[in-house]
Amino acid sequence: MNYIFYFLIVISIICGAINGKLTDVVNSILTGAELSVKVAFSLIGIMAFWLGMMKIADKCGLIKFIAKVIKPVTKRLFNEIPDDSPAIGDIAMTFTANAFGLANAATPIGIKAMEELQKHNTDKTSASNAMCMFLAMSTAGFQLIPATVIAILIGIDYKNPTEIIAPTLLVTSIAFICAIILAKVFQKLWIPQKEKPTEDN
């Protein structure tokens, strides 16, 4: 990430200078910083709502039940996480919300899943294999109905906007499966995390 962060900023300044857009680049620092806070603050309310809902779902055993149902799949994908961890149920809920295009619900639930995964992490500053897998699956963005895209197509009088659903589903499935395979391959190739004895907690 250090290199990416450096690369994105330095290359932007250099290219901005070449293109004569240096003022735009400098101004974008301010707008970008403002936008970040706006995004974070817009999350507060919906975050609170779904964390509250998820707590009820957890207490009444729904999360555990979902985890039990999808155990055969998750056992292979997240082999470091114990079967009875609420992380598994949370992950399943995240993808359910994503699949139905409920991005507002998926983000808070996904964050909660990350927090659960962090509990099983041996090095709290670096991403565990399970976290990398969860992130890879999330970024592939598996979704049944691309609602926003369809809305725009309807807006331009596209004759049959739903014809876009099948190819989109096919593409996103390919990307989703590849993400899982890639995460597994990289898990084998990458240097393992430092095994720190968990003396805290």
Place this chain on the structure above:
Amino acid sequence: MFQTIMNIISLWALPSIIILILTLGLIKRVPLYETFTDGAKDGFKVAVNIIPYLVAIIVAISMFRASGIIEMTGNVLKPILTHFNIPADTIPIMIVRSLSGSAALGVFSDIAHNLGPNAYATKLAAIMVGSSETTFYILAVYFGAVGISKLRYALIVGLLADFIGIVAAVLVCNLMF
């Protein structure tokens, strides 16, 4: 018919989940109100925790977009991509969709309005935008919330999957339209 079913599913997905959770909680005698507020307390904390990570990534990406480098890369890639029957208009979407969701949607909206419903580029762009999530945003929010700064292979896998998604979108679109 298919469209009405899809609309009903989209409309009812969220309410059904909420009803399911609350009803189950009531049956299992979970103190609903207390449990809800107890869980909701963390909302503010989490949102504040992710601010530093969001600032780092969103500022870097805003600068990147403002610098004109996306147009420059597009011009370099253009001759190669047109060779593979990929319309030049969709190039910015390929570059921007891992960086910013709203930007990708904006470019798609532009293409749709300028080229119209019958253009191949509109269809390809629709599939590309609809089939992906914003890798950098998810990374900042999910890892930021738990304070992870060493990403290991997470970003590489995310970006490779995005690339595969682009290739798949081109192939599928070629076959279908």
